[in-house]
Amino acid sequence: MLAGGALLALVGGSAAIARSSAKTDAPQRGGTLTLVGSGDVDHLDTSSIYSGVTYTIERAFTRQLVTYPASGTTTMPSNLVPDIATTVPTVANGGVTNGGKTYTYHLKNGVQWNTSPARQVSAADVVRGIELLCNPASPTGAPGYYESTIVGMQAWCAKFLKVKPTAAAIEAFVSSHKLAGVKATGPTTVVFHLTRAASDFNNIMSLPFSSPAPAEYLSRVPDSADFRSHTISDGPYAIQTYRPNNQIVLVRNPAWKAATDHVRKAYVDEIKITEGQTSQAVQQQLQAGTADMEWDSNVPPQSLPALHARHDPNLDIYESGSLDPYMVFNFQSPNAGHATSKLGVRQAVEYAVDKAGVIQVNGGPLLNAVQNQVITPGSAGYAPFDPYPSAGGRGNAAKARQLLAKAGASGVTLKLMYDDVDPDPQIAQVIQASLAKAGIKVELHQVPQDALYGKYMVTPSDAKSGSWDLALVDWGPDWFGNNGRTTIQPLLDGSTYGPGSSDYGDYNSKAETRLINAALAASSSSAANKAWAAADRQAMRDAAIVPIDVHKHAVYHASKVHNWFIDPYSRVGDVTNVWLSH
Numbered sequence: 034m035l036a037g038g039a040l041l042a043l044v045g046g047s048a049a050i051a052r053s054s055a056k057t058d059a060p061q062r063g064g065t066l067t068l069v070g071s072g073d074v075d076h077l078d079t080s081s082i083y084s085g086v087t088y089t090i091e092r093a094f095t096r097q098l099v100t101y102p103a104s105g106t107t108t109m110p111s112n113l114v115p116d117i118a119t120t121v122p123t124v125a126n127g128g129v130t131n132g133g134k135t136y137t138y139h140l141k142n143g144v145q146w147n148t149s150p151a152r153q154v155s156a157a158d159v160v161r162g163i164e165l166l167c168n169p170a171s172p173t174g175a176p177g178y179y180e181s182t183i184v185g186m187q188a189w190c191a192k193f194l195k196v197k198p199t200a201a202a203i204e205a206f207v208s209s210h211k212l213a214g215v216k217a218t219g220p221t222t223v224v225f226h227l228t229r230a231a232s233d234f235n236n237i238m239s240l241p242f243s244s245p246a247p248a249e250y251l252s253r254v255p256d257s258a259d260f261r262s263h264t265i266s267d268g269p270y271a272i273q274t275y276r277p278n279n280q281i282v283l284v285r286n287p288a289w290k291a292a293t294d295h296v297r298k299a300y301v302d303e304i305k306i307t308e309g310q311t312s313q314a315v316q317q318q319l320q321a322g323t324a325d326m327e328w329d330s331n332v333p334p335q336s337l338p339a340l341h342a343r344h345d346p347n348l349d350i351y352e353s354g355s356l357d358p359y360m361v362f363n364f365q366s367p368n369a370g371h372a373t374s375k376l377g378v379r380q381a382v383e384y385a386v387d388k389a390g391v392i393q394v395n396g397g398p399l400l401n402a403v404q405n406q407v408i409t410p411g412s413a414g415y416a417p418f419d420p421y422p423s424a425g426g427r428g429n430a431a432k433a434r435q436l437l438a439k440a441g442a443s444g445v446t447l448k449l450m451y452d453d454v455d456p457d458p459q460i461a462q463v464i465q466a467s468l469a470k471a472g473i474k475v476e477l478h479q480v481p482q483d484a485l486y487g488k489y490m491v492t493p494s495d496a497k498s499g500s501w502d503l504a505l506v507d508w509g510p511d512w513f514g515n516n517g518r519t520t521i522q523p524l525l526d527g528s529t530y531g532p533g534s535s536d537y538g539d540y541n542s543k544a545e546t547r548l549i550n551a552a553l554a555a556s557s558s559s560a561a562n563k564a565w566a567a568a569d570r571q572a573m574r575d576a577a578i579v580p581i582d583v584h585k586h587a588v589y590h591a592s593k594v595h596n597w598f599i600d601p602y603s604r605v606g607d608v609t610n611v612w613l614s615h
């Protein structure tokens with residue numbers, strides 16, 4: 034998940050979490066929860082939201098069939114619980130049948146859209162949400178999860194993506210075509226037919242992508258300005274105000290019934306997000322108590338040592354399993370004689386990057402460790418290796434120069450795109466300086482965070498135009514526990530490249546795709562892990578991406594915020610469960 038959730042284990046400030054969860058103070062209802070930060074959402078359509086920033090509010094205005102609960106322990110949950118569904122389907126309860134190839138979900142009565150009048154979320158809404166994942170205007174960033182599991186999904190997406198990106202054309206396609214693998218067999222019963230058994234299918238259904246979609250969404254272009262002004266909620270809050278790059282306000286959804294939702298307590302009356310601020314300004318407001326929570330930033334590196342040294346109870350540091358950052362190559366770029374499509378050039382960049390230097394500006398060793406492969410520690414298939422070694426992770430400029438000369442690319446110039454949220458501008462400068470030592474000139478191209486992920490990285494035409502050669506991005510596994518497919522497949526399966534894809538630069542290797550398919554088809558977790566590890570090694574032989582740093586996240590909240598739990602997807606506090614002392 035870009036800038037998103039991961040396998041989490043709280044450290045450093047974890048004692049504060051344990052104490053807060055053990056408080057006997059009665060929760061106080063009401064008040065306005067204020068979040069402050071820099072940038073905007075990537076999307077507001079559940080089909081395409083793929084940012085931890087947007088996940089913060091998505092948990093408040095959307096619901097899924099199953100989800101992860103808020104947890105009072107120092108580790109994030111890997112156990113799924115029912116959300117809209119009455120139960121999590123299993124073989125034992127009859128929800129998983131046909132040798133693991135059929136999943137049946139029954140929906141709770143009383144889960145409602147905030148339409149006028151309010152109405153029940155139906156099985157047809159669940160089907161529609163899956164159908165719209167491959168809409169041509171704003172498709173999902175992880176199509177592989179669905180195309181590799183649901184019967185007919187791959188063919189559905191191939192046809193749907195060719196439709197004109199207008200509301201009329203999208204509605205006409207959905208109305209005249211049927212997705213074979215997803216059926217509403219009753220008003221509140223939906224059945225999924227899989228191409229093969231997938232033990233992680235419930236995890237896929239927990240993804241915010243898998244949210245139901247009301248019929249009204251067919252009348253608007255997905256994620257357009259018109260759409261963003263008319264979102265519909267089935268969660269405890271609804272978006273009242275959305276002003277791009279300025280402010281978002283959520284208020285209580287009167288159609289939400291607490292009796293149907295055991296995950297979100299919804300203590301506060303209003304959630305207000307103010308954008309356009311630096312991470313340092315955010316930190317100052319949180320410590321002063323004039324704001325409550327971070328929106329899209331973490332604790333500034335310069336503030337962290339003092340907070341950690343005094344054991345500030347409002348500071349939490351947790352392991353995210355995130356590649357944060359890593360660098361992606363644009364295999365489509367025509368720049369410098371298609372330099373980034375040459376293996377020797379990519380391998381030279383692998384050797385040249387000063388990962389230790391990046392760590393210093395990214396919060397230091399307290400938050401970071403050098404990462405040399407795609408799969409991060411704690412994730413399924415992790416088997417450590419270092420294909421491009423350098424002393425202390427400082428880079429090997431001499432080796433990089435040799436590879437460039439051999440590739441006939443000495444003196445090459447590459448465009449590096451990155452976002453404007455600290456410390457990414459400083460990280461970009463470290464990369465520029467380290468590549469310069471190897472004879473690679475780097476042109477820096479800074480863009481807003483929402484544009485990096487909402488426009489440039491997911492738009493193939495931008496890649497093909499050469500607007501970037503390298504991009505500084507981040508990624509975390511999309512779910513917990515049985516998560517083997519959550520990094521390799523979305524980032525490296527070139528067979529799903531297209532609008533919205535998280536294989537941003539179009540790395541496309543037949544050998545890699547074979548290994549991915551072998552992992553997905555494996556009959557045991559050990560066999561799957563072996564295939565994922567092999568896929569990891571293949572990707573690094575191909576220099577598909579440049580892993581730099583596995584990152585822990587430092588998160589801070591104001592003293593008046595209680596019942597503080599890290600949201601499994603947003604990597605900040607769960608806005609649907611905190612309460613404020615008045």
